[in-house]
Amino acid sequence: MRTFITFVTLLLKTWFRSKTSLFFGLALPITLLLVFGTIFGGPSPPSYSLYVRNLDLDGSGGPAPLSKAFIDALNSSVFEVKLLPPDAPPQQSTGFTAVRILTIPQGFTGSLLNASIRTRIDITADTILRFVEMAGENISSEVRANISRGIEGMEDFKQSLVVGNTTLILEGSPDDRILQAIEGILNVIASKFELGLLNASAVLQVKTQFHQIRQLRAVDYYMPGYIAAFIMTNGLLGVSQQFSEYRRRGVIKLLASTPVSKSFWIASIVAVQTIASLVLTSVMILAGWLVFRIAVYPDVFSLAVILLGTLAFTGFGVLIGGVLKEAEAVAALGNTLSFPMMFLSGAFWPLELMPGYLQAAARYMPLYYFHVALRETLVSGSPATAIIPALVVAITAVVATISAVAATKWKDF
Amino acid sequence: MRSEAIIVSDLVKKYGELTAVDHISFNVFEGDVFSLLGPNGAGKTTTVEILECLRTPTSGDAWIKGLSVRDPKDVRKIKKIIGVLPQEFYAVDNLTVLENVVLAAAAKNSDNVRGVLERLGLWEFRGRRFSTLSGGLKRRVGLAMALVGEPEIVFLDEPTTGLDPEARRETWHLIRELRRSGVTVVLTTHYMEEAERLSDHVAIIVNGRIAAEGEVKNLISRYGGRTTLVFDDIDEEARQHLVDRGFNVEALSGGRSVVRVEGEHEVFEVISYLRSLGYEGYPLIRRGGLEDVFLSVIGSKLSEGGDLI
Numbered sequence: 001m002r003t004f005i006t007f008v009t010l011l012l013k014t015w016f017r018s019k020t021s022l023f024f025g026l027a028l029p030i031t032l033l034l035v036f037g038t039i040f041g042g043p044s045p046p047s048y049s050l051y052v053r054n055l056d057l058d059g060s061g062g063p064a065p066l067s068k069a070f071i072d073a074l075n076s077s078v079f080e081v082k083l084l085p086p087d088a089p090p091q092q093s094t095g096f097t098a099v100r101i102l103t104i105p106q107g108f109t110g111s112l113l114n115a116s117i118r119t120r121i122d123i124t125a126d127t128i129l130r131f132v133e134m135a136g137e138n139i140s141s142e143v144r145a146n147i148s149r150g151i152e153g154m155e156d157f158k159q160s161l162v163v164g165n166t167t168l169i170l171e172g173s174p175d176d177r178i179l180q181a182i183e184g185i186l187n188v189i190a191s192k193f194e195l196g197l198l199n200a201s202a203v204l205q206v207k208t209q210f211h212q213i214r215q216l217r218a219v220d221y222y223m224p225g226y227i228a229a230f231i232m233t234n235g236l237l238g239v240s241q242q243f244s245e246y247r248r249r250g251v252i253k254l255l256a257s258t259p260v261s262k263s264f265w266i267a268s269i270v271a272v273q274t275i276a277s278l279v280l281t282s283v284m285i286l287a288g289w290l291v292f293r294i295a296v297y298p299d300v301f302s303l304a305v306i307l308l309g310t311l312a313f314t315g316f317g318v319l320i321g322g323v324l325k326e327a328e329a330v331a332a333l334g335n336t337l338s339f340p341m342m343f344l345s346g347a348f349w350p351l352e353l354m355p356g357y358l359q360a361a362a363r364y365m366p367l368y369y370f371h372v373a374l375r376e377t378l379v380s381g382s383p384a385t386a387i388i389p390a391l392v393v394a395i396t397a398v399v400a401t402i403s404a405v406a407a408t409k410w411k412d413f
Numbered sequence: 414m415r416s417e418a419i420i421v422s423d424l425v426k427k428y429g430e431l432t433a434v435d436h437i438s439f440n441v442f443e444g445d446v447f448s449l450l451g452p453n454g455a456g457k458t459t460t461v462e463i464l465e466c467l468r469t470p471t472s473g474d475a476w477i478k479g480l481s482v483r484d485p486k487d488v489r490k491i492k493k494i495i496g497v498l499p500q501e502f503y504a505v506d507n508l509t510v511l512e513n514v515v516l517a518a519a520a521k522n523s524d525n526v527r528g529v530l531e532r533l534g535l536w537e538f539r540g541r542r543f544s545t546l547s548g549g550l551k552r553r554v555g556l557a558m559a560l561v562g563e564p565e566i567v568f569l570d571e572p573t574t575g576l577d578p579e580a581r582r583e584t585w586h587l588i589r590e591l592r593r594s595g596v597t598v599v600l601t602t603h604y605m606e607e608a609e610r611l612s613d614h615v616a617i618i619v620n621g622r623i624a625a626e627g628e629v630k631n632l633i634s635r636y637g638g639r640t641t642l643v644f645d646d647i648d649e650e651a652r653q654h655l656v657d658r659g660f661n662v663e664a665l666s667g668g669r670s671v672v673r674v675e676g677e678h679e680v681f682e683v684i685s686y687l688r689s690l691g692y693e694g695y696p697l698i699r700r701g702g703l704e705d706v707f708l709s710v711i712g713s714k715l716s717e718g719g720d721l722i
Contacts, residue, residue, distance in 0.1 A: 002519070003520065006516070017507040250501060251504065253462075253497070255520050257466065259520070412469055
């Protein structure tokens with residue numbers, strides 16, 4: 001036991017003194033969490049940018065009253081309105097923010113006022129007719145005739161009101177996935193604006209109630225993904241290269257010439273990697289909580305998943321470092337395995353964003369099951385849904401560890 | 414009578430078609446420094462790695478203090494009594510001198526770290542990272558890692574390769590100290606001078622076979638040939654006089670002449686004879702050594718890099 005503790009202590013020292021280990025094991029994952037969390041997953045609501053080109057101008061060139069009121073209504077909604085001069089050229093997309101332009105037609109104010117008065121006339125006439133019908137025989141035929149003439153007069157006045165173009169044009173790219181949602185939001189704002197002109201209010205309403213099911217934010221998704229991905233790189237790249245380096249320097253030969261067994265040596269490496277993984281997880285949780293208020297559930301289940309993932313990827317690292325003789329080949333294979341997994345397993349972004357064939361490919365990667373199991377336990381607090389991915393990680397860990405012990409040469413190098 | 418620390422019997426190691434060690438047998442006595450001398454690729458490292466239980470022999474056997482390297486039960490016992498400095502060994506860069514030796518001590522379940530560091534003059538450097546040490550100190554750390562645990566037999570595989578002359582002499586001093594303390598040392602080297610200065614016994618190994626083996630002085634007297642006297646200033650006439658008296662004389666370029674004699678008495682005979690002829694100069698005297706043994710047995714010399722030339 002004393003030997004084991006000494007080995008683990010010394011190997012931990014080498015880990016914490018290695019700039020590469022500290023960079024890949026702590027600095028890079030925290031940086032990625034802070035950067036991508038801030039860009040894509042911060043606590044503020046998403047903003048919808050919308051350019052508005054107002055062609056409805058008064059005699060002095062300023063916005064006519066109703067178009068101005070409509071723009072104010074847009075501004076007080078989810079939209080981040082940017083006004084475009086009537087003759088401004090089309091805006092270019094930066095590739096990250098979609099360009100959407102809403103054009104308010106010329107004569108919008110007059111047409112909308114006339115249309116609103118026409119609607120009021122229709123409602124008034126319809127209301128009077130309903131009262132007359134309800135009154136039935138209680139209204140004399142003479143009064144009925146007067147009412148009928150009055151309604152005809154209102155109808156004549158209505159016909160005299162000219163309604164021009166009231167259609168708002170929304171321009172956007174077919175690649176803009178939320179353009180339809182934006183059209184829907186604009187329709188709701190326009191309807192409320194019309195009701196406001198009629199001095200009416202909507203009867204049908206939607207009220208938001210927050211339920212107890214936790215909705216993950218992007219940053220909640222990133223954190224367990226980064227933890228899993230960097231536990232993987234620590235194993236596949238860090239351990240394999242350390243093992244290869246120790247062999248090249250003769251350290252493995254020196255140890256193999258002592259009574260220490262290879263299983264003992266591998267167990268020491270696994271213990272060190274486990275401690276490094278727990279340090280990484282703790283620091284990520286702390287950074288996530290401090291900056292993004294990510295609430296996680298570090299419990300025995302998430303701890304078990306971390307241990308299994310560490311065991312699996314440390315096993316693969318020892319296997320690579322133990323089997324391949326050339327340091328360059330070790331680095332090449334480690335990179336070849338870890339980088340595609342990092343980017344294609346869904347650790348960094350949801351699988352749903354990727355094409356179907358890549359989603360299918362991800363399910364053959366151990367890292368996929370590791371980050372899913374970790375997310376379910378650590379962030380969602382749902383160990384039941386983590387059972388199957390955790391089982392896959394456990395099987396991988398057993399296979400990797402057995403292969404590592406079997407393939408590591410402690411003799412006949 | 415001294416007993417054998419190591420007995421090697423008809424050892425063979427093959428890698429596919431290549432025979433790296435070809436029916437080698439030798440004994441190493443307790444307290445001796447035994448050198449395996451040979452060019453690169455001769456099979457020296459393979460041989461000692463079999464003795465270190467790091468390689469499995471294809472056939473034959475070796476016994477370390479009576480324990481067989483082929484018997485798994487014995488191997489664990491062997492590993493407790495040996496110390497190994499592998500070829501081109503470099504300890505862990507980002508551990509200190511002390512931590513590296515503690516690593517080796519932990520592997521051997523030993524705690525005489527301070528004693529070893531003091532013995533090798535490393536105690537004052539104990540807090541320095543391995544990566545910051547000079548080449549000589551680095552090799553000393555390797556020796557300390559091999560010596561921690563107080564091994565009875567130490568295997569040093571090319572311990573001075575790549576070191577500057579001063580660091581090499583330091584290492585030689587440490588090996589002599591080891592010998593004085595009664596530790597059996599098995600050394601592999603391609604440096605003639607190293608083998609000659611440090612060893613009690615030498616085995617010259619070429620192409621996996623032992624070409625010559627024995628005590629250094631016996632090997633030199635048997636194969637080392639004659640003492641050579643190199644003169645800068647004797648002329649053709651003097652050379653002829655020496656030839657007439659039965660000496661082996663050879664003219665070299667640049668006017669130099671070499672006279673090969675059998676022993677010390679002939680050295681004086683040659684010099685006094687030349688004095689009688691009026692030649693006053695003193696020759697450069699070179700006694701026969703392992704280099705001559707090597708040349709005599711193998712027919713080639715060894716370069717500084719360890720290749721046959």
